[in-house]
Amino acid sequence: MISTDAWVLRAGPVGTAQQEATLTRETLSLREPADHEALVEPLTGSWEANMDHALARSPVDICRQRGEPAVIIGNSGLVRVLRPARSAPSPPQGTVCMLLPFGVRDPHGYVVRVHGYDAPGSYGLLARRIPLSAELLLPLPTDTPFPPERWAPALRYFTAWDNWHVAHRCWRAQMGDDDPAGHLVFGWGGGVALAALELARRAGFRTAMTAGTDARVALLRARGISPVDRRDYPHLAYHAASDRDRDRDRDGQRESEHAFLEKIAQLSDGRGVSILLDNIGGPLHEVTMRALARQGVITTCGWKAGMNLPVVRATECQSRHLHVHTHGWRFEESPAIRDYQERTGWIADVAHQHTHDFDDVPQLAREYAQGRVDDYYPLYQVNPL
Template structure:
């Protein structure tokens, strides 16, 4: 079968279409439960270009098949599984998705409604489970203001799309006119520019009091101003560090303004609190089934141009989800 394989850790250009054997057994993290999927589209995330450079903290040795997320049709499922052959599904695999067939993990796989394209399905689970869980951890309440950093990226656009689900007023932070338009299309109630005095603009939008919650997948040098944007008793959720730097904070900032900073890593939380993954998975699957979410696919590439897709993410020029169409949509 065809797959895109990374043979050396020299960056996106190392990703090349290759003929490899059909997958056997089960995904290494699936406890022996075989779930084989005929892949139609693969979603890429920040994990993928990092891994081509050998910089992802949970990376795998070469050679490996790239692609962290998939959408397709079930070919084989373990007896007693909630999946059967023919189900339309999408989910996270961390690597192995840019291939004609892939082994999936039942715990990280959701059923897709017929109304959702495979490209959208490849943009669903990773971003929406992350954004949904961030809202959950922040204990957001209807009517609250939520500031979304990196609002035109995959997680950011998902967070904006979920704003109405949670009944909050979403303020998007973006860095260009194109990203501002994507944020509005994804559901932002207001947009501020990272290349201007965005903190002043946020305070003006909130009558000088600040936002209740910040969702931050960026980190870096914006982090302190994200804390400053919070009102008394505000909460900040650390989602990631796409800005490239892990920030530090003097905790007196938290003390004097009664602030809460929390992180999210669902699989680690599952160890201490079993049922976390099921809760998030069921929430995302139900929202998709009800037609209440619509993932933003910002760019689509054929399998042969996977290296270009990875390069777009590596250069931080992506908007929404970058998807590789393993099977062209017209097919």
């Protein structure tokens, strides 16, 4: 058995309403690596929305879904090989790798269950040592000019790569060879949306994204993306507890929505958004649909604030709107995406941000849940790089 220091998510109580969870620090005994597995030490991890979902037990208690009393979460980051796999191709001892979180995948290479989240029997990165299938280890490029911590959140870029290319191809299916310079790609703020917008800008589109702090506004402007300061639209998104609250708040929402749509019209020469990156959902859905141009594409690979969205099918048909839903990326494309990042510099810039110590992981979890993390790619350290 392997003894490891870990932050553990325990299953919620049976027969009660779902309650938010907290991580507990425990020394666990894990199984020894199977023949196809390497023994690795997690290094730097990137906190992901699905970790927040796991702690909120929303939409499900993943421990109960997996049939396990305790789970170690964390599915984006770097590991170092301590002992290679015995009977499978494996990076050698000492190799620093990205974790590819394909717990279960379909026959076409797309993820069905996510390693370190809802894949049964998988160990995430919130532990000092774990066994890990060797095929999930993607080595960093040899002699890369980028420091390892810039690769830690790379899987958000992998997700953005897949979602952007599917959405772009869908847009082209209706718009032929129309010049992208006349079309706006817009994203609600987040790290995956930021990565996709950088691809959109490289493809010649106008780009814009919301931001809620001076630092994020400045970062977007520095990357050639038009910042849309969400503080200028304070009632754009809201959660009404009842119809009475909705009526009371409606005037404020209409005012913010009108001002926001005027901003979108200004950025798009009145067309609206040609490709809208929406990984938020819920409270922004109404204005998302109103901002979308004819022949527009709404694309999502996440659901941070709501999964169930109402759609008026007649309006969507008449406007020729296309809805794109993706999850992760194709396993076999992983090396090519990594190599594109290395070749072009399309990679996260985390040089000026704080990395949380392993002791401070619960603090990071609380700050993320409360919307108090200013970094697009919040990082935590498990073992020294």
